[in-house]
Structures are given as C-alpha cells and as structure tokens.
Amino acid sequence: MTAAxxxxxxxxxxxxxxxxxxxxxxxxxxRSRLYRWDVRFSPYAFVAPFFLFFSAFGVFxxxxxxxxxxxxxxxxxxxxxxxVGLHNYARLLGDDxxxxxxxxxxxxxxLSTVPxxxxxxxxxxxxxYRLRAASFWRVALLTPYATSVAAATLVFVLLYGRDYxxxxxxxxxxxxxxxxxxxxxxxSQIAVSSIVIWRWTGYNALIYLAAMQAxxxxxxxxxxxxxxxxxxxxxxxxxxxxxxxxxxxxxVSTIGATQLFGEPLLFGGxxxxxxxxxxxxxxxxxxLYEQGWFNFHLGRASAVAWTMFLILLLIGAVNLLIARxxxxxx
Amino acid sequence: xTTTTGRPAGRAxxxxxxxxxxxxxxxxxxxxxxxxxxxxxxxxPVTYAVLVLFTAGSLFPLVWTAVTASRDNARLARTPPPxxxxxxxxxxxxxxWGEAHMGLALFNTVLVAGAVAxxxxxxxxxxxxxxxKLRFRFRNVLLLTTVGTMMVPPQLSVVPLxxxxxxxxxxxELQSVVLPTLVSAFGVFxxxxxxxxxxxxxxxxxxxxxGASSLRVLWHVVFPVARPAMAVLGMLSFVQAxxxxxxxxxxxxxxxxxxQVALTGLGRGYVPDQAVIMAGALLGTLPLxxxxxxxxxxxxxxxxxxxxKG
Numbered sequence: 001m002t003a004a005x006x007x008x009x010x011x012x013x014x015x016x017x018x019x020x021x022x023x024x025x026x027x028x029x030x031r032s033r034l035y036r037w038d039v040r041f042s043p044y045a046f047v048a049p050f051f052l053f054f055s056a057f058g059v060f061x062x063x064x065x066x067x068x069x070x071x072x073x074x075x076x077x078x079x080x081x082x083x084v085g086l087h088n089y090a091r092l093l094g095d096d097x098x099x100x101x102x103x104x105x106x107x108x109x110x111l112s113t114v115p116x117x118x119x120x121x122x123x124x125x126x127x128x129y130r131l132r133a134a135s136f137w138r139v140a141l142l143t144p145y146a147t148s149v150a151a152a153t154l155v156f157v158l159l160y161g162r163d164y165x166x167x168x169x170x171x172x173x174x175x176x177x178x179x180x181x182x183x184x185x186x187x188s189q190i191a192v193s194s195i196v197i198w199r200w201t202g203y204n205a206l207i208y209l210a211a212m213q214a215x216x217x218x219x220x221x222x223x224x225x226x227x228x229x230x231x232x233x234x235x236x237x238x239x240x241x242x243x244x245x246x247x248x249x250x251x252v253s254t255i256g257a258t259q260l261f262g263e264p265l266l267f268g269g270x271x272x273x274x275x276x277x278x279x280x281x282x283x284x285x286x287x288l289y290e291q292g293w294f295n296f297h298l299g300r301a302s303a304v305a306w307t308m309f310l311i312l313l314l315i316g317a318v319n320l321l322i323a324r325x326x327x328x329x330x
Numbered sequence: 331x332t333t334t335t336g337r338p339a340g341r342a343x344x345x346x347x348x349x350x351x352x353x354x355x356x357x358x359x360x361x362x363x364x365x366x367x368x369x370x371x372x373x374x375p376v377t378y379a380v381l382v383l384f385t386a387g388s389l390f391p392l393v394w395t396a397v398t399a400s401r402d403n404a405r406l407a408r409t410p411p412p413x414x415x416x417x418x419x420x421x422x423x424x425x426x427w428g429e430a431h432m433g434l435a436l437f438n439t440v441l442v443a444g445a446v447a448x449x450x451x452x453x454x455x456x457x458x459x460x461x462x463k464l465r466f467r468f469r470n471v472l473l474l475t476t477v478g479t480m481m482v483p484p485q486l487s488v489v490p491l492x493x494x495x496x497x498x499x500x501x502x503e504l505q506s507v508v509l510p511t512l513v514s515a516f517g518v519f520x521x522x523x524x525x526x527x528x529x530x531x532x533x534x535x536x537x538x539x540x541g542a543s544s545l546r547v548l549w550h551v552v553f554p555v556a557r558p559a560m561a562v563l564g565m566l567s568f569v570q571a572x573x574x575x576x577x578x579x580x581x582x583x584x585x586x587x588x589x590q591v592a593l594t595g596l597g598r599g600y601v602p603d604q605a606v607i608m609a610g611a612l613l614g615t616l617p618l619x620x621x622x623x624x625x626x627x628x629x630x631x632x633x634x635x636x637x638x639k640g
Binding site: 035038039042043044045046047049050051053054057058059060061062064065068073078079119123126127129130131132135137138139140141142143144145146147148149150151152153154155156157158159163164165166169198201202203206207209210213230251252255258259261262265266269270272285288289292293298301302304305306308309312316 | 373377410459518544575
C-alpha cells in the first residue's frame with residue numbers, strides 16, 4: 001500500500017514548484033482525495049466480482065453439502081432438512097454398493113491413469129525431437145481433448161458393441177471370440193478406461209513436452225559427452241527433470257479419476273446410473289447421482305460427496321508428503 | 331497443490347540439476363557414438379511411424395463418427411462395420427437437428443459457453459492483475475484460498491446448487507448453468523502468473539504519475555499486455571464450458587438442453603436410431619473441431635504455457 005501511494009498520488013506539497021497553485025486550488029484537494037481512494041480501494045474492486053461468485057457458487061455449496069449430509073433431505077422437498085446426525089454416513093458404510101463403487105473407482109482409476117501417463121511420456125519424448133510439421137502432430141494428438149465426454153462415449157459404445165462393434169470384428173479377424181464388453185467387470189472397466197485414455201493422453205503429452213522443453217540443453221550435452229545413449233539420456237536426464245511435472249499430472253489424473261462420471265454413465269446406456277446390470281462399472285460419481293436423483297436422497301448424496309472430498313484430501317496429503325520427500329532428495 | 335504447481339516454472343529458470351548429471355555420468359560407460367543433445371536430434375522414421383499410429387488412433391473415432399452418421403441404422407447392425415461414407419449424412423443430421431433438439435442445444439451451448447468464457451476472462455484478468463501487481467490487505471490469504479480450492483470437484487456443490495436452483499425456479503433455465511461456472515480459480519491463477527512476469531511494474535507507476543485512474547490503467551495498460559493470455563484463457567474456458575457435463579445434466583432437461591444434455595438424452599435411448607445418435611454426436615463436436623483447426627496452435631501453446639506456469 002505505502003509504496004504505491006508514495007510513488008504517485010500526493011498533494012503538491014513543496015512550494016517552489018508550486019507556482020500555479022492558486023489557479024488550480026479549487027478542484028485539486030478533492031481530486032487528489034478521490035485519487036487516493038481510487039488507489040487504495042480499486043484492488044478490492046478488482047477481486048470483488050471473482051470472490052462474490054466464488055463464495056456464492058464455490059465456497060458456500062462446499063460447506064452446505066457438509067451440512068446437508070447430516071440431514072435427511074428428499075429430492076422433491078429440497079428445502080426441508082431433518083437432522084439425522086451421522087446416519088447418512090453410517091448407511092453409506094453399511095451399503096455394499098458404496099464399497100463396490102469405491103473399488104470400481106479405484107480399479108478404473110488405475111486402469112486409465114497408468115497407461116495414459118506412460119504413453120503420454122513416450123509421446124512427449126517423440127514430440128521433443130525436431131519434427132516436420134511439428135504443430136500438426138500436436139494439434140492432431142490434442143483433438144480428443146476437444147471431443148466432449150458425451151460424444152466420445154457414444155462412439156466408443158458403438159465401437160465396443162457386442163454384435164456389430166468394430167472392436168469385436170477386429171478381434172474376430174485375429175481369431176479371438178467376441179467379447180460382451182458391457183457384461184463383465186473387467187471388460188467393461190477396460191472399455192470405460194480406454195475412453196478416458198483416448199481423451200487425455202495427448203493433453204498430458206503436451207504438458208510433459210512443455211516441461212521437457214524447459215530442461216536446459218547443456219544437461220543433455222554433458223550427458224552425451226559422458227557417453228550416455230539416447231535411452232540413457234531419457235532415463236537419467238529427462239525423467240528426473242520431469243519429476244515435479246509427473247507428480248502434478250498424477251495428482252490431476254487421480255482427482256479426475258475420483259470424479260469419473262460421464263463415461264460410465266453413457267457407457268451404461270438407458271440404466272447408466274447403475275453402472276451396468278450388476279453395478280460392475282458404477283463409480284462413486286454415479287453412485288452419488290443414483291442416490292440423489294434416482295433414489296431421491298439428497299442427504300445421502302451429500303454424504304457421498306463429502307466422502308469423496310475426504311478421499312481427495314487424503315490424496316492431497318500424500319502428494320504433499322511425496323513432494324516434500326522429493327525436495328529432500330534433490 | 332502450490333508446491334507442485336509452482337515448481338516447474340522455478341526449475342525452468344534454476345541452475346542445472348547436479349544429481350541427474352552425476353548419475354548419468356557414473357552409469358553410462360563411455361561408448362564410441364555420441365547421443366547428441368536431446369533438443370537437436372532429428373526424428374527418425376520410427377518416430378514418425380509411432381506418431382502416425384497415435385495420430386490415427388486419435389482421429390479414427392472422430393472420422394468414424396462421421397462415417398456412421400452418414401449410413402442408415404440397418405447398415406450399422408451388420409458385420410463388417412462400415413468404413414466408407416454413405417449418402418445419408420444430411421438426412422441424419424436433419425433428424426438429429428429436429429428430433430433430438432440439437433439445433434436448440436447448439437444455440438444454447440454457444441450462449442452458455444460464450445458467456446462463461448467472457449466472464450471468466452474479464453473477472454480473472456482484473457483479479458489476476460490485482461493479485462500480481464497491487465498491494466492490499468489479505469492479498470496472500472485470498473490468493474492461497476483461491477489456489478487451494480482449485481481442485482475441489484463439482485460433485486461437492488451439486489446438492490446445494492440444486493436446492494438453490496429449485497428454490498429460485500431456475501430448473502431448465504440457462505442461467506442455472508452459466509452463473510456457477512462464470513468465474514474460475516484456475517483462470518485467476520493463470521492470469522496472475524502471466525501478469526507477474528509480462529507486466530512491468532514501472533509501466534503502471536508511469537501511468538499513475540500521469541494521473542491515470544485505476545480503470546484507465548486497467549484498460550490502457552493491463553488489457554493490452556494481457557491480451558495473449560486472455561485469448562488463451564478464453565479459448566480454454568470456452569472448450570471447458572462447451573463440454574461441461576455433470577451439473578448441466580442435473581440442472582437442465584431435454585426441453586431446453588445444452589449439447590451435452592442432448593447427447594446424454596440420445597445415449598440413454600431418447601432416439602433409438604444409432605445413425606441419428608452419431609449424427610448428433612457429430613453436430614455437437616464439429617464446432618469445437620472447427621475451432622481447433624483454426625486456432626489449434628494457439629490452444630496447444632496455451633496448454634503448454636499453462637503447464638509450465640501453472
């Protein structure tokens with residue numbers, strides 16, 4: 001505050017330069033006061049719109065979800081809250097479908113995140129070479145990111161069709177029998193994961209590429225002087241330098257996986273909120289949606305939401321520990 | 331989150347990391363051929379082959395969306411699946427446009443995504459500027475709060491939002507989708523990171539000495555400098571709003587849908603014709619694909635910039 005005001009808006013105090021003061025005497029004090037107010041309060045005005053919306057639609061709902069999770073709230077009377085304490089959470093922990101959804105979220109999360117990030121790392125390495133039409137490759141690999149969850153899933157449902165799908169047709173061509181992708185836990189979860197992988201691999205590759213470009217060339221030069229092969233350079237120069245970025249993408253992907261919703265919903269077709277006939281690919285996001293908008297229990301849906309939040313906080317804490325560990329080994 | 335996000339930028343400027351070099355040196359036995367510096371290496375045929383493969387994989391589902399949208403439903407229920415374009419593209423697009431409300435959905439989505447992009451860019455730039463260059467009380471606390479909540483998932487707010495929307499009788503109205511996403515914590519952080527480096531403090535002070543008011547400084551100094559980042563943020567917010575899924579399918583119905591809501595209706599059996607479903611998916615994706623072919627470079631640049639900075 002002080003530096004800003006000192007540097008600028010002040011009264012013309014020193015007399016020698018102030019020869020024309022009598023003429024401008026009238027408006028001057030008022031204007032300079034206005035000016036100082038402007039300097040002082042405009043920062044608040046600049047951040048106000050953001051924080052207004054942010055509190056109304058970000059912070060308030062977050063807290064109110066916690067409050068609602070302690071109540072019985074029904075979808076058709078959302079303004080009537082009946083206090084039930086931790087009952088919703090107890091119901092949740094006693095519900096097999098909750099644990100099923102938690103397990104599915106975890107396995108789909110691993111199935112989608114691990115191959116995705118490994119492929120992205122490899123692709124970034126390739127994109128880092130001197131390429132012809134460099135930006136064509138980047139844009140082409142990013143196009144799945146521009147495709148919405150809904151549009152992508154609709155195509156993949158058709159590709160994974162049991163009777164006429166292209167995947168089964170291709171498998172049949174190499175002599176593997178048709179797979180009913182939806183019906184079993186593993187096949188359906190692999191199919192759902194493949195949609196996530198398709199949409200996000202290129203995006204993550206660009207994130208890694210950006211980090212690779214920030215690695216100073218001298219590191220590679222000296223590694224080369226020491227006789228490191230290209231593979232060794234990748235292993236001992238690129239990967240260590242990318243560690244913070246890799247950690248960052250792991251966190252972001254994990255958060256995304258925890259919230260997974262649209263892909264399994266639409267993969268399941270008409271009864272999508274169940275995540276398959278025996279809930280074989282129901283994620284936590286779908287479970288929340290089913291509780292709130294198909295079983296009409298908004299209170300229980302809120303409890304699911306806060307459970308997800310606690311899981312994310314746990315992930316965040318682990319992240320912090322790993323980051324701290326990384327800094328120590330540096 | 332701050333630690334991980336902040337570090338790539340710091341590393342970019344920081345000194346070379348000794349451990350990596352040391353390990354490479356000790357492990358790698360001296361060989362005759364030199365690998366050369368990573369950056370300068372020209373790509374070989376294998377690199378191109380792998381890239382072609384992945385590019386094909388990235389583009390194939392989109393091309394196939396168009397192929398299936400151009401056939402009739404009966405052809406999709408036969409093996410082998412069709413590979414070439416049929417002649418029913420316009421018919422199917424027309425059916426999707428009318429029966430599945432895709433026309434209305436596109437119109438609604440352009441409105442929503444446009445409003446969200448505009449709001450996000452405007453409010454993020456002013457707030458980002460204040461956080462980057464102005465001093466005020468609680469600045470650090472507020473910035474920390476913003477960054478800390480950047481990753482809070484949308485699931486955590488749907489129940490209260492639904493209550494509010496029901497109370498205000500906004501169900502099925504577009505403002506119920508626009509208002510909750512009108513600002514973004516990521517946007518504020520993105521603009522702050524950009525302006526901290528791109529906007530010289532002397533420029534603001536000079537304008538101040540000349541007696542410029544804060545609004546004039548914003549308009550004549552901040553906006554011109556921030557323009558590239560504003561464009562990138564606008565495009566990213568537009569894409570995100572266009573593809574926003576979870577909240578819209580709760581707040582809106584098939585009567586007044588956005589594209590994603592209409593596609594969800596298609597996927598859940600609103601129209602049983604597969605070819606029409608794919609035509610709907612094509613309609614909902616084409617505008618963004620068009621934007622990607624026009625501004626692909628800028629979007630790629632923006633994402634990579636955001637990766638290093640934020």
